[in-house]
Amino acid sequence: MPAPIRNYLGQKPDRSLVALGTVLALGGTVPRLALxxxxxxxxxxxxxxxxxxxxESHPPLELMASLTASALAWGAGVLLSFASALQxxxxxRDEGIRQLAGARTGERATASYLWARVAGLAAALFAMIGGGVALAGLVAMLAARHAGLVFQCAQSTVASLVYAAGFAVTMAPIAMAVLGARSRAGGxxxxxxxxxLPELLLEWSRKILPEPWGELASLPSALASLRGALMPEHVDALRFxxxxxxxxxxxxxxxxxxxxxLSRLDEERR
Structure with missing residues (x-):
């Protein structure tokens, strides 16, 4: 077992679980490729x-943070989620990480392990996507000073950071749940x-669902709605x-x- 993982497991669980999960999420060649x-x-x-x-024209600088967030989430973010969660x-279990975590947390072993895995992956995703969004948004704000769009760029950056947080908090448990225990093909x-698939069927879903909820029928669309509700000139608290x-x-x-x-995996070994 790598030394960084042993070190985190040797600390108090309540202060090291997210750090442990982040180390696990970023371990391997493909996660580094995602970075x-x-x-x-x-x-x-x-x-x-x-x-x-x-x-000389009026470029849409206020949209750069939003575009960066989408590109990072559905590019590097998906790659990191899949690579970290797959099996x-x-x-x-096979490398003994769960057993060591259980030895430190006792009765809270399962809950603590799940928290470490999900929160660690979510933290890694948000740091990666949110960091890129913050940098792109800052550059957009500096570049937009002459056009008087600094406030719009700042608001778009905040909305895109919320988008990054929503992606991380939602994609981390979904990826772990679907890919964590299955084969590569099945996952x-x-x-x-x-x-x-729900995104491909979104137009059909909008026809059968009530109008305010039709745009929420897929994960990409729901995340876009979360961000869109905070964008300049489109603030909508109820939509958010x-x-x-x-x-x-x-x-x-x-x-x-x-x-x-996780419980099914435990039953396999009994």
């Missing part, structure tokens, strides 16, 4: 912002059905609450399914 992809995406957004700022429950099929409630329900269901998957 590289995030860096390239952020750099591209910064360069594009600077290029647009030099145009993570089985891998932790990817599950993610396709739960995350991307609806999106937050739907995303919270999705995360809670995923956590419940994750706990069930």
């Amino acid at each position: 590289g992809v995030a860096g390239v995406t952020t750099l591209t957004a910064v360069v594009l912002t600077l290029v647009l700022a030099r145009l 993570a429950l089985r891998r932790d 990817y099929f599950g993610v396709l059905v739960l995350v991307f 609450v609806r999106a937050a409630v739907v995303l919270g329900i999705a995360a809670a269901i995923a956590l419940g399914w994750l706990a069930y998957q």
